Amino acid sequence: MNHQTRVYDDIFEMLPDEDNPTPLVRINRLNPEPGFTLYAKLEWMNPFGSVKDRAASYLLRQMEEEKGLRPEGANGPDDPGKGIVEPTSGNTGLSLAGLAGVRGYPMKAVLPNKVPLEKKLMLRLAGSELEVVNDDLCPSPGMGEGSINLARTIARAQSDRYAMPHQYENENNVRAHMETTGPEIWKQTAGEITHVITSLGTCGTVSGLSKFLKAKNPDIRVIAVAPSEGHDVPGLRNKSQLAVTTLYDESLIDDVLEIDYELAYTRAAELFSREGLRAGPSAGLIFEGGRIVAQRDKTGLGVMIFCDDAFKYAKSFAKHMPELVEGTAPQNQQPEPIGALKE
Amino acid sequence: MSEYANPSVLVSTDWVHERLNSGIKIVEVDVDTQQYGAGHIPGAVAFDWTTQLQDQTRRDIIGKDEFEQLVGAAGISNDDEVVIYGDNNNWFAAYALWVFKYYGHDNVKLMNGGRSKWLDEEDKPLTTDVPSPAPTTYTVKGTNPAIRAFVQDVLGVVKDGNANLVDVRSHDEYSGKVIAPPGMSETAQRGGHVPGAKSVPWVTAVNPDGTFKSRADLEKIYFQDAGVIEGKDTIAYCRIGERSSHTWFVLKYLLGLPNVKNYDGSWTEYGSMIGVPIER
Incomplete structure (x- = not known):
């Protein structure tokens, strides 16, 4: 492994940490407040293209240590192996599938039907089986989602074949950000960070970053953005959708900014065309959060977590x-009609 | 569970676990029909609510002959003790129980908490093996029309005000802000609710773990807070009659109201009729 020459023995060595951080890039033309420096942390530079590589690698390691994962063919040619089953809206599944494939473990992703086709196809390319659930059938507030329950069922009924990391409840999801994202940012900003702005999904990122950064400097503000009700920003949750995760801890977050979800798309487009940052919709929403914070607080150094890039979301755009x-x-x-336009 | 008015219709996950090989017949009915194939209670058969519990031509529950065929093929006899469970807080399991009761099968129970509670308990086994029960000859001996309301019954209540009407849909459906929850294909021509109906969304009756709330809590929700009157007849409705089966179960068996009907035509029928009164 040599980060200087970027020559690696396998993809695992490329996973991010303090010595191999994802880039921070300053926002220039789109910064609304000259006294406030805004940096974007480009998580799409991770090996599988999103922030989820961090949690996935921690979860996979834990499953190897505690659940006895086994490559296909380990006990003879008929051995299907023991791998991972996980409910995922795409990015965690893609990271898990990619990493599991390198190790030879099978992977089954359980996902809601509303996940964009591009993400489903990427999962298939990475070698994952899919179980697609029509979550829209279940308009029942307060219930666990269909995909989570289906993955739990598979992990219980086929425990010889699959283990479930459960990213929505697994503290290793938080730990990944306490041990990688947080230290990277602290080092990259030489401890001068005043604000971190991220989104809510499993809440592993926001909780892990808050725990690490506030231990370094309790004055650092942790800001979460949430899309407005009725949103279709893949991977994100607004406050009414957070019951599903146990990693959300209100006390770790200073502000939750609810933002019109249409801005996820328009801000992302501005980032690409004017800053050269090929931001996905969640990054667009987080950027709007960064703009609001910069205009409100006037001075400081904010770091925005840009979770993934635009390429998987052409139809949504x-x-x-x-x-x-x-x-x-x-x-x-x-123009040729595309699926999302026919809705 | 002994606190409820008719505790014999509700059994616990432990109760089912202890009787897995005792001859009880277990039926799973899910909203999401993939769940059963991924893993279910050993010995359980699955009924699909869209294709097996509803007539496939006209809008109706399955007919007597189809019910006999379905239940007989599942290896269930007239005298069997049947336990039904499912996902989403037993939502469609309650609908299946209502159909069983309608066709006169009295010894039928719900498993409290449904499949979610079973999944939460590590000692409860799951299997992907689909049983092949020996078919029986099942004969419906009579129907139970007292538990089913038709639109004429509802209009009678609107006119006379002589019964409770309970609307179990979401508040937005009740108020007419939406006609159906997002993504639903079955809908109505108009939004709103039947005049005089009390709004108690069906899921209000369950705890976070999917089990039913205590009798005292249910009495407060329905009687004190919503204004359902204890001594009166009652009709529950929703959009297509499934969610209201759940509330029908609560009002009839857990709270013991004297005469409770499920209006399975529900809002998709009422909200599409010419000239009927609607409140918003």
Whole structure:
């Protein structure tokens, strides 16, 4: 492993830590407040393209140590092995599938149908089996989601074949950020960080960052952004959707900013075209949070966690910004219809 | 559970666990029909609410012949003790129980907490083995129309005010803000509720672990807070009659109201009729 020359023996060596951090890039043209420095932490530079590589690698290691994962064929050619089953909206599954594939473990992702097709196909490419659940059938407040219950069932009924890390309840999800993301940011900003801005999903990122950074400096403000009700920003949860995770701890967060979810898409587009940052929708929403905080607090150094990039979300962008589709066909011809537009 | 008015219709996960090989017949009915295939209680058969509990041509529950065929193929006899469970707080399990009761099968119970509670308890086994029960000849000996309301019954209550109407849908459906929950294909022409109906969303009756709330809590929710009157007849409705089966179960068996009907036509029927009164 050599981070200087970037020559590695396998993909595991590329996983981020203090010595191999994901980049911080300053926001320039789009910063609304000159006295407030805003940095984006580009989590799409991780090996599997999202912040979830961090939690996934910690979860996989724990499953190896505690649940006896076994590569396919370990006990003869008919041995299907023992791998991972996990409910996932895409990114955790992709990281887990990629890492599991390197080790030879089978992977089964259980996911709601509303996950974009691109993410489902990426999971298949990474070697994962899919179980797709129609969560829309269950308009029942307060209940565990269908995909989580289905994954739990598989892990219980086929415990010889699958173990479930349960990212929504597993403290290793928090620990990954206490031991990697937090120390990286502290070192990259030479301890001058005043604000960290991130989103709510499993809440592993926000909880882990808060625990590490507030231990270093209790004055650091931890800001979470949440999309407005009825949102379709993949991977994010607003406050009414947080019952599903046990990693959400209100006391670790200074502010939760609820933001109009359409801004997830328009801000992401601005980031790509004006800062060269190919931000996905969640990063767009977090950037809006950064803008609000910069304008409110006037001075400081804020770090925004840009969870993943735009490439998996072309259909979602087209749905929310139909003007993007204009001009994609020769004159006098209709643009090719894409799935998300037909809804 | 002995606190409830008719405790014999509700059994615990432990009760089922202790009797797995005792001859009781276990039926799983889920909203999400993938759940059963991934793992279920050993010996349980699954009924699909969309294809097996509803008539596939006209809008109705399955007919007597289809019920006999379904239950007989599942190896259930007229005298068997049947336990039903499912996902989503036993939502569709309660609907299946209502159909069993409608076709006169009295010895039928719900497993309190449903599949979620079973999953939460590490000592409870799960299997992917699908049983092949020996078919029986099941004969429906009579129906129980007293537990089913039709739109004429509801209109009668609107006119005379002589019974409780309980709307178990979400507050937004009740108020008419939405006609159906997001993503639902079955809908109605108008939003709102039946005049005089009390709003108690069905899920209010359960604890976070999926079990039913205590009798005292249920009495407070329905009688004190919502204004359901104890001595009166009652009709529960929702959108298509499934969620209201759950509340029907609560009012009839757990609280012991004298005469409770499930209006399975529910809002998709009432909210589409010409000229009926609607309140918002």
